Amino acid sequence: MSTNDLDQSAAELGMGGNLAPESDDAGYRKRMERRQQVQKQRVEERNKEKGLILVFTGQGKGKTTAGLGLVLRTLGHGERVAIVQFIKGGWEPGEARALKAFGDQVRWHALGEGFTWETQDRERDQQLVERAWQTALEYLRDGAVKLVLLDELNVALKLGYIDAATVIHGLKERPTLTHVAVTGRGAPAELVDAADLVTEMTLIHHPFREQGVKAQAGIEF
Amino acid sequence: MSTNDLDQSAAELGMGGNLAPESDDAGYRKRMERRQQVQKQRVEERNKEKGLILVFTGQGKGKTTAGLGLVLRTLGHGERVAIVQFIKGGWEPGEARALKAFGDQVRWHALGEGFTWETQDRERDQQLVERAWQTALEYLRDGAVKLVLLDELNVALKLGYIDAATVIHGLKERPTLTHVAVTGRGAPAELVDAADLVTEMTLIHHPFREQGVKAQAGIEF
Incomplete structure (x- = not known):
């Protein structure tokens, strides 16, 4: 069959x-x-082994969180992981502290400073994204890194700070067994087409919106 | 305003x-x-602090993985976490090994044995689910546990091994600041209504289906 x-x-x-x-x-x-x-x-x-491009997008919660779950699994298998955050970075997140338990097995770069609407300087934002992308490229080309998490890269794409063709070209530079996960709302169609696995997170209920609940440790950061 | x-x-x-x-x-x-x-x-x-019921459901990937991301964040904040797996458990997952780095801060119970279609005994499956639920209840009632992850509980609900009313009653027994995350396809409407945050993961691409790629360490387990 x-x-x-x-x-x-x-x-x-x-x-x-x-x-x-x-x-x-x-x-x-x-x-x-x-x-x-x-x-x-x-x-x-189904016996092919290959490095995958995984995209988590959509308006729902759990995109970055799913990326972190992949990080945890990969670390559990003794492999090396690199995380480049393109947008967030204004707070000290729980995950950054938790990942310290894994020492050099994981590299974390929070290169976006605060959310985009908290800065008023487009040129500076653009430079931050370019710097983050150069860092990402180094890890993508490094065969010793099994998983590269490009957190909120979709948002940088959506805001026009980097274009999809540049990103897809960079993803193709990685060794054949390296996985890459890209998170954030608004993944462009070109990236969706280039990906092996795309999951769209859809929001059904949200306590912030509906109940006036604040961002809480462990859940949001 | x-x-x-x-x-x-x-x-x-x-x-x-x-x-x-x-x-x-x-x-x-x-x-x-x-x-x-x-x-x-x-x-x-938005300044209310409360324990949330979070549901990750749908046909897409990333449900358990998002739950694991919440676990990692919560551990990073120095809080205690309990994980009860209702269905999986046939393999030694990367996450179980990774979480050993956190010692007693996290409790992990893989009470489902293999996937449901790998067992041929409904009565035994039902007993496994009941045992898992009793374990879950102990953690839900324990104020020292900040996050309880009930992995694949939705599948146990869908297969009729436990009913939604029992689950919702149990969730209500937890202290006011305890978060609970429930994962798995086919979350019943009653649970969706009772939840604070529901995310539906929708599958767009899947490499297993389309390309004959095998389940790979770090991604699937």
């Missing part, structure tokens, strides 16, 4: 649990055994 | 950057100064 046929087969076999169609346990077990076989085949068919 | 009026005002003032309407720097600076004032007021108006 092809990879797509296996996907189809898995979908037809369906999920387990109490919503399953069988009322008898023997029938359930049989279907789940078949499902397990199909799943094993699916994993075997 | 009310909180909502301030939001409106911030939206009208717009964003900075090279897409801004002013061609002169003085005009730009003036608008951005006003924007900064409005932003300051918005933050001041």
